[in-house]
Amino acid sequence: MNIDDWLSQNTFHHEAFWDLMALIRKKEEAGLKISLCIPTLNEEKTIGKEIVIFKSELMDRYPLIDELAVIDSGSTDKTREVAAGFGADVYLSADILPEQGFKRGKGENLWKAIHQLEGDIICYVDADIANIHPRFVYGLVGPLLENPDMHYVKAFYERPLTFSTGTRPSGGGRVTEILVRPLFSLFYPELTAIVQPLSGEYAVRREVLQEIPFPIGYGVETSHILDVFQKWGLGAFGQTDLDQRVHRNQTTRALGKMSFGILQSFLNRATAHGKIGDLCQLQSIYRAFQVTDNQHEQLLTEIIEEERPPMVTVQNYRKKFGIEKAE
Amino acid sequence: MDPDAIARHLSEILSHLPATQQQVRGIKEILLANLVMIAEKPAPTFEERDRLNFVAQRFTESHLQNISIDEAGNAQGIIPGSESEDFLLLMAHADVPAVPGEAPTALQVVPDRISGPGVADNSLGLAAITTFPEILKILNIQLKSNLVLLGASKSLGEGDLRGINFFLDNFKYPIKAGLCVEGVHLGRLSYSCLGVVRGEIECQLPESRLEWNDSSNAIVVLHDIIQRILAIPVPSHPRTEIILGSIRSGNTYNRAPKSGSVRFEVRSEQVGMARSIRYRIAEIAEEVAARSHCEVDVRLIARRRPGGIPFSHPLVQASRAILESLEVKPRVSPSMGDLSALISRQIPGVTLGITQGENLHEAQEDILIEPIFTGLAQLIGILQAIDAGVIDPTLADKESDPLAEINDTL
Numbered sequence: 001m002n003i004d005d006w007l008s009q010n011t012f013h014h015e016a017f018w019d020l021m022a023l024i025r026k027k028e029e030a031g032l033k034i035s036l037c038i039p040t041l042n043e044e045k046t047i048g049k050e051i052v053i054f055k056s057e058l059m060d061r062y063p064l065i066d067e068l069a070v071i072d073s074g075s076t077d078k079t080r081e082v083a084a085g086f087g088a089d090v091y092l093s094a095d096i097l098p099e100q101g102f103k104r105g106k107g108e109n110l111w112k113a114i115h116q117l118e119g120d121i122i123c124y125v126d127a128d129i130a131n132i133h134p135r136f137v138y139g140l141v142g143p144l145l146e147n148p149d150m151h152y153v154k155a156f157y158e159r160p161l162t163f164s165t166g167t168r169p170s171g172g173g174r175v176t177e178i179l180v181r182p183l184f185s186l187f188y189p190e191l192t193a194i195v196q197p198l199s200g201e202y203a204v205r206r207e208v209l210q211e212i213p214f215p216i217g218y219g220v221e222t223s224h225i226l227d228v229f230q231k232w233g234l235g236a237f238g239q240t241d242l243d244q245r246v247h248r249n250q251t252t253r254a255l256g257k258m259s260f261g262i263l264q265s266f267l268n269r270a271t272a273h274g275k276i277g278d279l280c281q282l283q284s285i286y287r288a289f290q291v292t293d294n295q296h297e298q299l300l301t302e303i304i305e306e307e308r309p310p311m312v313t314v315q316n317y318r319k320k321f322g323i324e325k326a327e
Numbered sequence: 328m329d330p331d332a333i334a335r336h337l338s339e340i341l342s343h344l345p346a347t348q349q350q351v352r353g354i355k356e357i358l359l360a361n362l363v364m365i366a367e368k369p370a371p372t373f374e375e376r377d378r379l380n381f382v383a384q385r386f387t388e389s390h391l392q393n394i395s396i397d398e399a400g401n402a403q404g405i406i407p408g409s410e411s412e413d414f415l416l417l418m419a420h421a422d423v424p425a426v427p428g429e430a431p432t433a434l435q436v437v438p439d440r441i442s443g444p445g446v447a448d449n450s451l452g453l454a455a456i457t458t459f460p461e462i463l464k465i466l467n468i469q470l471k472s473n474l475v476l477l478g479a480s481k482s483l484g485e486g487d488l489r490g491i492n493f494f495l496d497n498f499k500y501p502i503k504a505g506l507c508v509e510g511v512h513l514g515r516l517s518y519s520c521l522g523v524v525r526g527e528i529e530c531q532l533p534e535s536r537l538e539w540n541d542s543s544n545a546i547v548v549l550h551d552i553i554q555r556i557l558a559i560p561v562p563s564h565p566r567t568e569i570i571l572g573s574i575r576s577g578n579t580y581n582r583a584p585k586s587g588s589v590r591f592e593v594r595s596e597q598v599g600m601a602r603s604i605r606y607r608i609a610e611i612a613e614e615v616a617a618r619s620h621c622e623v624d625v626r627l628i629a630r631r632r633p634g635g636i637p638f639s640h641p642l643v644q645a646s647r648a649i650l651e652s653l654e655v656k657p658r659v660s661p662s663m664g665d666l667s668a669l670i671s672r673q674i675p676g677v678t679l680g681i682t683q684g685e686n687l688h689e690a691q692e693d694i695l696i697e698p699i700f701t702g703l704a705q706l707i708g709i710l711q712a713i714d715a716g717v718i719d720p721t722l723a724d725k726e727s728d729p730l731a732e733i734n735d736t737l
Binding site: 044045046048049052053055056057060061078081082085086087130131132133246 | 356357359360361363364367388432433434435436437438
């Protein structure tokens with residue numbers, strides 16, 4: 001599938017999925033369960049609103065999702081208390097598959113959600129969205145319910161359709177545009193069609209999630225895209241325009257750390273896929289600088305993109321979901 | 328209905344209130360979700376369309392009848408009654424007062440409170456109206472009377488109650504009674520309206536003026552006008568106030584502005600007093616204009632006549648009994664809002680608040696979640712009381728003066 005065909009066939013706007021009753025009928029006809037997972041770490045200010053909106057609109061009023069779970073990395077604020085108070089199932093990441101140990105990182109929560117949650121489709125939504133709305137879920141789940149051959153639907157964010165006439169630039173955030181898109185353009189040009197590969201909102205079928213490894217840190221979204229592309233091709237992806245997303249902005253230094261982690265995951269994949277030759281031993285220290293009283297000093301941060309293996313290789317997962325042995 | 332029967336009905340309603348207060352908690356997520364989705368749609372006066380479209384969509388989902396958005400932009404729907412041909416009105420204004428600066432529209436929801444612009448005035452009131460069909464459903468209540476739910480447009484400021492007035496002028500059936508719902512404060516009980524005149528004094532200096540005198544500066548001219556307004560004798564009883572709410576002129580340090588304006592509101596409990604002061608302000612404007620050779624205009628934004636139903640009116644008495652039964656102390660205060668549209672058409676009505684809040688009309692208003700359930704139980708109880716016939720208007724003491732009674736109760 002070439003980029004133009006993919007863009008025209010696999011790119012959606014959330015308004016196409018406004019008819020929630022129709023989606024629910026499709027879900028029931030297909031006998032699917034849908035789980036919503038919100039990974040958290042100290043999100044007490046925004047998590048309450050997300051739970052209220054999703055539970056009320058997508059469970060109580062329109063039962064599109066069957067399970068609403070918060071997987072928490074060990075928040076020190078009231079994130080878990082707030083989420084439970086508004087009716088979410090709340091899990092501490094460390095309590096899931098305890099024999100696998102606990103690693104701190106968003107990817108860890110996403111990975112453990114595969115074991116903890118029951119859904120045939122898992123929709124991941126970040127917890128820091130200020131303008132939360134049910135479209136953040138139904139806009140991603142909708143393409144999977146309507147297209148059985150689609151496996152992985154990413155969110156992107158543009159202006160509302162009513163302002164979409166004429167030519168306008170399209171793209172993602174700073175890390176996407178100055179790191180990921182140039183890398184994809186160099187090594188995986190088809191993947192540049194994914195407008196915002198780093199967006200934290202996506203819905204994925206279980207049979208795909210359980211087959212791919214999960215970096216626990218910054219590289220999880222990038223590696224997902226590369227792994228799914230390698231195994232299932234561009235046609236497995238869809239993307240949905242969810243209009244605007246309001247969230248807190250990160251500092252340039254934070255983006256530097258993120259880029260460092262993403263680059264590690266990317267280089268590992270590109271090497272494994274034979275896109276680049278053997279690399280030298282990569283460093284795991286991210287180096288930045290600051291000036292105090294005219295003296296420059298180094299700020300050293302160790303960022304190691306550890307990975308969790310495909311969930312289907314975990315014995316307790318296979319047991320829980322009745323999978324005889326890993327493929 | 329005889330007074331004994333009314334007393335029996337009211338007693339029965341009061342006995343069910345604690346259970347209602349508990350059961351209505353089941354609506355928490357739906358109400359809060361509606362509140363968030365309403366409050367995050369900005370709705371300055373004249374721009375309530377998105378918000379009211381959402382309300383109408385919710386009415387459709389709840390299978391209300393006669394759902395429409397009328398020419399004034401009001402969203403309305405009817406929950407049909409089981410027996411009676413009476414129509415009761417439950418309404419909330421949809422617009423939000425302007426706040427200084429550009430406030431973010433995102434709400435914050437934490438376990439005990441919700442914060443955000445306009446959440447108290449009046450997103451919560453509108454959310455309660457929007458959620459009301461589900462509230463009745465969860466409580467398994469069907470009223471005998473038809474219940475009209477109305478999200479009113481263009482209520483505040485220059486809107487001057489245009490939405491509710493349009494609705495009342497054009498609704499085909501007589502309204503037996505109306506409840507106006509405000510987000511805050513729980514315990515508020517308004518059954519009368521102050522006379523109000525609201526206006527703007529605009530001062531414009533001729534462009535050619537170059538003399539070095541006081542009149543070459545619009546701020547100085549406005550200052551003169553303000554001084555004279557403040558010198559107008561204002562009686563303390565009946566209570567009367569002149570409020571100077573806004574002044575606008577100039578934008579730098581070293582250039583005398585050529586134009587400016589002052590916004591004012593006159594409120595009075597006495598019939599004719601606000602109008603009399605308005606005439607005096609117009610005279611002041613003319614005097615200053617003649618003396619300073621400036622153009623001074625007084626533009627009237629809103630006028631409301633004072634009035635109300637008496638303290639002894641059965642609707643007021645039932646409302647007080649219900650509030651007290653819920654252990655909420657009624658706080659009697661006159662209204663300057665939508666209630667006056669009802670009162671001016673001799674429709675019995677009260678304005679009620681739903682919860683407690685802070686930072687009213689600041690960029691981030693706060694409301695408490697827990698008292699909302701008491702506020703909703705209050706609405707249910709009062710509607711049931713009206714529905715049961717406790718407000719038979721023939722029982723009202725039409726001779727009493729509601730505003731004087733408010734003073735007595737304060």
